[in-house]
Amino acid sequence: xxxxxxxxxxxxxxxxxxxxxxxxxxxxxxxxxxxxxxxxxxxxxxxxxxxxxxxxxxxxxxxxxxxxxxxxxxxxxxxxxxxxxxxxxxxxxxxxxxxxxxxxxxxxxxxxxxxxxxxxxxxxxxxxxxxxxxxxxxxxxxxxxxxxxxxxxxxxxxxxxxxxxxxxxxxxxxxxxxxxxxxxxxxxxxxxxxxxxxxxxxxxxxxxxxxxxxxxxxxxxxxxxxxxxxxxxxxxxxxxxxxxxxxxxxxxxxxxxxxxxxxxxxxxxxxxxxxxxxxxxx
Amino acid sequence: xxxxxxxxxxxxxxxxxxxxxxxxxxxxxxxxxxxxxxxxxxxxxxxxxxxxxxxxxxxxxxxxxxxxxxxxxxxxxxxxxxxxxxxxxxxxxxxxxxxxxxxxxxxxxxxxxxxxxxxxxxxxxxxxxxxxxxxxxxxxxxxxxxxxxxxxxxxxxxxxxxxxxxxxxxxxxxxxxxxxxxxxxxxxxxxxxxxxxxxxxxxxxxxxxxxxxxxxxxxxxxxxxxxxxxxxxxxxxxxxxxxxxxxxxxxxxxxxxxxxxxxxxxxxxxxxxxxxxxxxxxxxxxxxxxxxxxxxxxxxxxxxxxxxxxxxxxxxxxxxxxxxxxxxxxxxxxxxxxxxxxxxxxxxxxxxxxxxxxxxxxxxxxxxxxxxxxxxxxxxxxxxxxxxxxxxxxxxxxxxxxxxxxxxxxxxxxxxxxxxxxxxxxxxxxxxxxxxxxxxxxxxxxxxxxxxxxxx
Numbered sequence: 001x002x003x004x005x006x007x008x009x010x011x012x013x014x015x016x017x018x019x020x021x022x023x024x025x026x027x028x029x030x031x032x033x034x035x036x037x038x039x040x041x042x043x044x045x046x047x048x049x050x051x052x053x054x055x056x057x058x059x060x061x062x063x064x065x066x067x068x069x070x071x072x073x074x075x076x077x078x079x080x081x082x083x084x085x086x087x088x089x090x091x092x093x094x095x096x097x098x099x100x101x102x103x104x105x106x107x108x109x110x111x112x113x114x115x116x117x118x119x120x121x122x123x124x125x126x127x128x129x130x131x132x133x134x135x136x137x138x139x140x141x142x143x144x145x146x147x148x149x150x151x152x153x154x155x156x157x158x159x160x161x162x163x164x165x166x167x168x169x170x171x172x173x174x175x176x177x178x179x180x181x182x183x184x185x186x187x188x189x190x191x192x193x194x195x196x197x198x199x200x201x202x203x204x205x206x207x208x209x210x211x212x213x214x215x216x217x218x219x220x221x222x223x224x225x226x227x228x229x230x231x232x233x234x235x236x237x238x239x240x241x242x243x244x245x246x247x248x249x250x251x252x253x254x255x256x257x258x259x260x261x262x263x264x265x266x267x268x269x270x271x272x273x274x275x276x277x278x279x280x281x282x
Numbered sequence: 283x284x285x286x287x288x289x290x291x292x293x294x295x296x297x298x299x300x301x302x303x304x305x306x307x308x309x310x311x312x313x314x315x316x317x318x319x320x321x322x323x324x325x326x327x328x329x330x331x332x333x334x335x336x337x338x339x340x341x342x343x344x345x346x347x348x349x350x351x352x353x354x355x356x357x358x359x360x361x362x363x364x365x366x367x368x369x370x371x372x373x374x375x376x377x378x379x380x381x382x383x384x385x386x387x388x389x390x391x392x393x394x395x396x397x398x399x400x401x402x403x404x405x406x407x408x409x410x411x412x413x414x415x416x417x418x419x420x421x422x423x424x425x426x427x428x429x430x431x432x433x434x435x436x437x438x439x440x441x442x443x444x445x446x447x448x449x450x451x452x453x454x455x456x457x458x459x460x461x462x463x464x465x466x467x468x469x470x471x472x473x474x475x476x477x478x479x480x481x482x483x484x485x486x487x488x489x490x491x492x493x494x495x496x497x498x499x500x501x502x503x504x505x506x507x508x509x510x511x512x513x514x515x516x517x518x519x520x521x522x523x524x525x526x527x528x529x530x531x532x533x534x535x536x537x538x539x540x541x542x543x544x545x546x547x548x549x550x551x552x553x554x555x556x557x558x559x560x561x562x563x564x565x566x567x568x569x570x571x572x573x574x575x576x577x578x579x580x581x582x583x584x585x586x587x588x589x590x591x592x593x594x595x596x597x598x599x600x601x602x603x604x605x606x607x608x609x610x611x612x613x614x615x616x617x618x619x620x621x622x623x624x625x626x627x628x629x630x631x632x633x634x635x636x637x638x639x640x641x642x643x644x645x646x647x648x649x650x651x652x653x654x655x656x657x658x659x660x661x662x663x664x665x666x667x668x669x670x671x672x673x674x675x676x677x678x679x680x681x682x683x684x685x686x687x688x689x690x691x692x693x694x695x696x697x698x699x700x701x702x703x704x705x706x707x708x709x710x711x712x713x714x715x716x717x718x719x720x721x722x723x724x725x726x727x728x729x730x731x732x733x734x735x736x737x738x
Contacts, residue, residue: 023489037446043538043547044446068547084446086483216538216548219444219485220670221454221510222530226521233514233521238672252521255623259523263549270544 001081005058010140014064014108015074022057024049024087030119031093031210031242034059035218037084038072045069046215046237048112048187049088059085062111062140068267075275089218090241093210097124099182102174103149104167104196106132109188110140112210116185117148126150128181130170132192136161168195181205186245190254197245209245211236214257227253283388288603292573295458295541298600302385302392304344311340314384315376322371322386327720328355328427332371332386339389348397351390356430357423357469357719359398360452362391363461365716366594398468411477413437414501414733418478419486419673422450423715424506424706426473427722428729432504433476435730440500442484447537450508451715454537455529457567459574463536487676492702501736502701502729505688506722509707510670514663515559519617524551524625528564528664535571553660556580557628559614560664561591566598568662569606581607581656583614585633590643609656611635613648617661627657667712677702687711695725696732703729 006018024034033046051060065074076082093116101120105113110131121127129149133139134157146152153170154162163170167188174181180203186196187210200207213225213236225236228249234240284300285291291298302310314336322332331350338347351358367373367387375383413436418429421443429439447453449466474480484490486507495503512527514520531550534540538548556572558565561584572580582601584591587610591598602608611633618627632652635644669686681698683689688697688704695703705721707713 023484027489027491041539041546084483086444086446086485086489088488089485216530216533217445217454219510219672221512222533223512223514223527224530228521233516235511238511252623255523256521258622259551260549263543267544267547267549 001083002085003081004076004078007076007078010062010111011138013066013138014062014111014140016111017061017063017073017076018058019061019082019085020057021059021085021087024085025052025057025059026054028052028059028088029092030095030115032088032090033218033241034061034085034087035089035215036069036073036082036086038069038076039083042072042083043069044084044216044218046089046212046218048210048241050111050114062108064108067264068271071268071271071275086218089237091239093119093185093242094208095119095123095125098206099125100128100179101125101183101185102128102130102171102181104130104132104171104184104186104188104192106167106188106192109186109192109210110145112187113185114141114144114148116187116210117145120185121148121150125183128153128174130155130167132156132167132188133161134158166195167192168199171196171199175199175203184208184245186210190250190257193245194250197248197250201246207245208242209248210241211243211248211253212241213237213253214259227256283385288605291459292570292604295574297462298459299388301395302388304342304392304396307339307344307389307392308342310385310389311336313377314340317376321374321376322384325370325372325374327370327716328361328723330355330358330371330390335393336384336386336389339393344393344396345400345402347393351393352472354723355719356427356473358390359394359465359469360423360461361716361719362387362389362394363465364456366714368595370716395465398465408476409434409436411436411438414737415440415499416729416733417442417495417500417503418506419503420444420450420506420508420706420708421448421470421480422506422508422706422718423452424508424718424722424725425450425504426470427719428504428506428705428726429478430473430476431723431726432729433473433478435726437730437733438477440479440481442486442490443480443482444485444507445537446482448480448482450506454533455564455567457532457536457571459570460567485672487673492673492677496701501733502703504695504722504725504729505673505697505702505704505708506706506718507670507673507708508718509667509712511668512663513666513668515614515665517614517616519619519625519628520663522617522619522625523623524553524659525617525661525663526551528558528560528568528662529667531568531662532564532571535575541575550575551660552576553658554578555658556660556662557583557614557656557658558662558664559583560666561586561593562664562666563593563597565662565664566593566601566606568664569601570604572660572662573604573606577660579607580605581609581658583609583612583628583630583656585611585613585646586635586643587611611646613646615653618655624659625661626659627655628661629653630656667707669708669711673708685711691728693724694728694731695721696728701732703732
């Protein structure tokens with residue numbers, strides 16, 4: 001059992017958790033993920049490790065509460081335990097001294113990009129974090145990222161905070177101004193990562209994307225997370241999660257992400273019904 | 283042996299064969315000739331004293347028979363169900379020359395099941411575990427066998443299992459109707475009751491490395507991580523929605539209980555017209571699972587014929603009885619999709635058998651111009667697995683062979699690195715449960731010899 005030491009709401013729909021997992025905390029590096037199973041009837045699902053404290057033996061996770069599993073996670077309280085946490089899984093994010101690196105993130109990817117920015121900056125790079133949210137209320141970890149990156153750019157879809165627009169527009173301007181990054185890293189919703197890869201392709205900027213494929217075991221056993229990269233089938237869990245964004249078949253991955261939409265909807269309705277029923281009883 | 287009727291059993295996940303009653307078991311046991319040279323024992327990878335346990339059944343000492351089995355076989359209820367006895371002990375049974383061999387497997391299942399239902403106090407027979415610490419990686423058939431034997435030798439054993447459940451392929455792969463999970467859990471419990479420490483959610487090579495295990499005081503390590511990486515054919519459309527590896531399909535259903543969705547959160551696609559690619563036991567398991575999930579039509583697509591199919595005759599027979607259609611001499615060459623990226627069918631070629639290949643089976647050759655279409659809305663690819671690369675990748679110096687298997691000495695399980703042993707599918711490529719158990723057994727002995735020679 002993996003006890004929750006600290007829990008806080010980052011926004012109405014995202015949650016921050018510090019979880020006891022000493023072995024994972026000791027081994028984990030930026031870009032790696034864990035597989036969680038919340039309870040006995042739960043599914044196995046991946047979450048990127050945002051941070052860890054090897055001394056204290058904890059890892060930090062951030063989740064957007066959108067489906068049954070993440071909502072179950074969001075309902076746990078400090079002192080509660082997660083049934084299973086496995087990891088760290090996947091290859092750590094590469095970090096060499098390339099020069100100038102732009103790290104783009106959207107949605108919950110903003111939490112996941114934090115350790116990557118730290119790692120890449122520690123390798124000697126000038127880091128530009130470019131993060132996006134739908135509106136001001138959904139901007140997360142701003143202070144942490146401001147401290148971690150050399151420069152921080154914030155965009156919102158509705159213009160309520162930072163620049164009005166998309167993260168790719170910031171990158172586009174940086175490139176136009178002649179400040180072409182030596183490398184780009186993107187993590188977040190699929191359309192955003194795809195747009196980043198499309199933007200950097202003509203400039204030949206090496207672009208790494210961190211894929212969030214559907215997984216079951218997370219150890220290479222099932223192939224649920226397969227993705228076509230450069231014409232070859234790869235398993236996101238053991239070959240990734242970072243891949244060359246210019247080689248990823250986003251079209252196929254987008255379709256694969258939608259396999260279980262009807263089931264996910266059914267499961268969520270059922271969960272919310274039972275959750276509201278339980279509240280009535282309390 | 284009595285079985286659930288096919289038309290009934292495709293609507294439930296209960297076990298198919300019922301097993302022997304005590305009377306039937308004793309009658310069958312009486313047929314055993316108690317051969318002095320016991321050819322059956324030479325056919326058993328885990329060295330079960332077959333005449334002795336059958337004699338005890340004959341005498342009505344069913345607990346004694348179970349104890350006799352467990353002297354060398356830590357998972358008798360599993361073996362009694364999934365061993366290919368027809369190629370092992372029963373193949374060489376003297377009675378088999380003229381008629382039916384003794385039903386050794388069914389007798390083994392009977393004795394093991396009897397003991398589960400009538401548990402005896404076995405605490406007094408526990409060995410004192412005072413010898414060195416040994417780590418076992420993977421709680422599948424090889425790892426459980428190695429762990430139990432090492433505990434019996436007096437070693438302090440810890441098993442590190444990557445999944446949240448022990449059993450390996452017995453838990454995620456083999457379906458409930460062929461191997462009830464209750465049985466697996468009870469046999470795993472027998473192993474932990476021997477004093478073996480079982481740690482779940484531990485991915486060796488990630489959560490914990492080989493070096494760390496040695497630093498933590500483990501004197502020897504057994505790697506039994508299995509053939510966990512599903513193979514695909516590499517044909518167009520294999521990543522379409524609705525194309526599963528057998529591993530994923532069976533893991534969703536067996537380990538994650540997707541057949542109970544939405545009570546359990548893990549979903550699985552329920553196809554109406556299902557094609558399973560392959561001719562092994564995993565293909566039969568997948569096909570029969572699809573039927574139980576409500577498929578209207580399930581077809582096994584296999585490039586050779588029934589004769590060359592690696593599945594047990596019993597499994598092919600059971601699948602056929604349940605209504606699985608067999609399309610032999612058929613090779614898929616591409617999958618077709620709809621606009622949303624879902625599989626709607628496949629193009630296939632007819633095959634013919636040519637000269638024997640390196641496996642000794644006649645090589646299937648495509649017939650030119652024989653392309654044809656098969657409609658389907660779910661495909662399960664069951665063409666085998668490669669060794670899981672996670673641990674070898676994280677363990678520099680470990681010598682690997684063909685397709686990434688760990689090279690070992692057959693008799694001792696020794697690898698190229700001192701103190702590290704391996705066995706089961708990670709060392710042979712995908713094989714059977716009992717062969718993995720045999721390798722676990724030999725490696726336990728290899729580890730014992732290694733540690734004894736070091737302490738001298």
